[in-house]
Amino acid sequence: MAGIRTARLLYAILLCAALLAPIAAEAEDDKSAVVRDIMAVTKADVSLKAMSDAVMVETRRGLQFNFPDTDPRALEIMVEVMGEALAPLYGESLERSAAVMEQNFTLAEMEELLAFYQSSAGQKSIELMPTLAAESFAWGQTRAMELLSDARPEIMSRLEAEGFEVR
Secondary structure, eight states, rough: OOOHHHHHHHHHHHHHHHHHHHHHHHHHHHHHHHHHHHHHHTTTHHHHHHHHHHHHHHHHHHHHHHHHHHHHHHHHHHHHHHHHHHHOOOHHHHHHHHHHHHHHHHHHHHHHHHHHHHHHHHHHHHHHHHHHHHHHHHHHHHHHHHHHHHHHHHHHHHHHHHTTOOO
């Protein structure tokens, strides 16, 4: 008798799963569609490209700062190769961002986000975001270089104290 009840329970579970699977798939499709809409409205690809460009500009500045005697053409080659090496990251980042949104927001929350981004305040934030991100990144990179430059004597002193040969 227990075997029959277990079999019925298992059958009921399988039946529910089979009946609910299309609903779950439909909800995931809805979430995917809203995420695509959010990414289109927010121009996520444009923002990512602007951020990527800012990173490459700051990378070049960092190389020039750290290796001031390097031939400018050598720096160009380094930045060029780095850009080529990092190219796949661009598309992967967009896909990853979409997946993270789907995992962390409900459909209702994403619909609220989409409504905000379609509003005038949302549109303004979209327009300003690449500039804000690029400026923040550039400032952070410059400030980090200043602080690390100031720390250089202490680094050298500690290395010498530990017996390391420093130049």
